[in-house]
Amino acid sequence: MxxxxxxxxxxxxxxxxxxxxxxxxxxxxxxxxxxxxxxxxxxxxxxxxxxxxxxxxxxxxxxxxxxxxxxxxxxxxxxxxxxxxxxxxxxxxxxxxxxxxxxxxxxxxxxxxxxxxxxxxxxxxxxxxxxxxxxxxxxxxxxxxxxxVPDNYKQTLPPNVKPKETSLDWPDILRIVNALDASFEADDIPFTLQLLRAVSWVDLLAQSHFDKIKGARLTDLLELIVAAAEMEVDELSDEPPRVSRLGRVMFRLMISVYGRKETQQELDSPMKSRLLSFRATMKFAWGAGTTPELYELLPRVRFADIEAFDRGLPDGFEELFRRYLRMKIQGMHFCGAAYYGYPLTTGFYSLAMMVPVTLWLARWIAVGQEHDCVTQDDLELALTIADHHHGYSPVLGLGPFRKRIEYLHAFGDIPRLILKYTR
Ligand code: SF4
Incomplete structure (x- = not known):
């Protein structure tokens, strides 16, 4: 062998x-x-x-x-x-x-x-x-x-860098992956700043054409765009971020997927499962009144109470998300064969969205448990719920879900959502 x-x-x-x-x-x-x-x-x-x-x-x-x-x-x-x-x-x-x-x-x-x-x-x-x-x-x-791993494994095709872009070779893809990982290495820079900068330089990467940028030239380009992102996102704004109206709907629709867990009864009755899923989706699209039943660990509370639950985050939140993102990046669990064939850029946006999604779920748990603020336990439980789907639920690989990511990116809502829920 x-x-x-x-x-x-x-x-x-x-x-x-x-x-x-x-x-x-x-x-x-x-x-x-x-x-x-x-x-x-x-x-x-x-x-x-x-x-x-x-x-x-x-x-x-x-x-x-x-x-x-x-x-x-x-x-x-x-x-x-x-x-x-x-x-x-x-x-x-x-x-x-x-x-x-x-x-x-x-x-x-x-x-x-x-x-x-x-x-x-x-x-x-x-x-x-x-x-x-x-x-x-x-x-x-x-x-x-x-x-x-198959006995005859040699290597698979690398992921595309961005939609419709012919793939770079693996060594060049790994240059980008290593640069992404390095974006979260320092623990003396606020995590939110690191994430916003990473989203910003991935945006610049998405605007590049890779037919002539390979090898050492790609390394030079990465150094340039990482430095440009550091200058562009030099500090965290105190201004409350204004997420677009449609962006808020798209975000809630993502949560309705990440927060859902089918009960045994639903598994036994796919028709009932589809009906409950449809009702939950409608409720989340509307985003008013009380949350629907998605999972027994997420009790029914008012959407407005979750949105208003702006009481800071536990000290461990930075370490947890830094480690989480680095593990997903190092594990290639955000693009290519391990993530529904997503291109590297779209896959990273999807991974970055795990932060506001998890924080929203953590608020939901905290409100339901009548906690004074989001605790480390709330946060950890929220991440176990959300990551259950990341790379495993088939729905995340379907066109409508990918379109939500692309929409949030195109309208600039990804950094706003990150800023809104990490404050
Ligand atoms: S592997 Fe399963 S049983 Fe073991 S700690 Fe994790 S969830 Fe619990």
Missing amino acids: PKIDLQLPTIQNWSCHNCGGCCRQHLIAITTEEKKRIDKQGWTAKDGIPADVNLVEKNPDSKTRPWRLGHQPDGACVFLQADGLCRIHAKFGEDAKPLACRLYPYAFHPMGSKITVGLRYSCPSVVANKGAPVSDQLKDLKKYAKGV
Whole structure:
């Protein structure tokens, strides 16, 4: 088997703390071979499997993984024990579990001839940076990578830099990716300023033509536009940002996607799910009255109370978002093959929008919990909810969602939304 060249993140810790969150949050799609293995394990009620639930159900959403693990009445995986451990793991060991369960929350994405390792922030231990440094986990990661990286992997096509622009080669794409990562390296510059500058220089990048700008010339261009963005966005304005009316609608429509989690009942009835989703979308487009039910952790509160909840942010917000953005950038989890084929520029705008989206969800949690201000716990919970979809919900890859990002960018609302919700 050829050697897999893995690139590990250097800024992230993680170990599983058995909270069972992933076993409640995710639908686990499995192959027919994995189903057969589970069938052979001979599970009975004596093992604590609740009566009248299926171990495995049909998965209509995938041809390669045509089955999924069954669920208990409360929506948790059928194999989740009350102590937060997995029954399969406890009885037969880790290797007996389906691949998706062994991999979570790791994500493996192509980066030229290498495979870069990212982490999903839908896991609370990832968000809280709890556990061993990921850079120390190479042995396990190599084992997991063998399960997902094809034996004959050489490299995939690099992402386009911007819509309709012929791709640069991987070395040039990585020059841009490294410059993006470096934009968030310093921890003595306000995070909001770093993000606004990054959006600003990505805007300048989007105006460039790359037929002759490659190699050292691209490095020179990047130095120039990063310096230009620093001059253009030299400080944070005290003026309240005026987000356009349509921009506010587009933003709320994005939140209606990021804040949504289907209940077991909805999963069992796709028609009902579509109807609830349509009603929620209408409510968010309108943006008045009370919020619709999107997810049990987001209680019904007034839209106006969320908008008015302007009471500052916890001290840890800068560290959290800096690490989050850098992990997504280093993990190539914002464009190309790992992100619905988005070009690098549009993908970065989409990633930047995760900041105001998460902060809006954090306000929603804080208002619902009657907190005096957004707490670090509110913020971390909001990020687990939002990142659950980032790069995984098919709807984010569809034309209408991409159009919302492009609209927000074209009308200059992305920096305004960032400024509005990070104040
Ligand atoms: S959500 Fe994270 S910490 Fe919790 S059980 Fe899953 S992997 Fe472990």
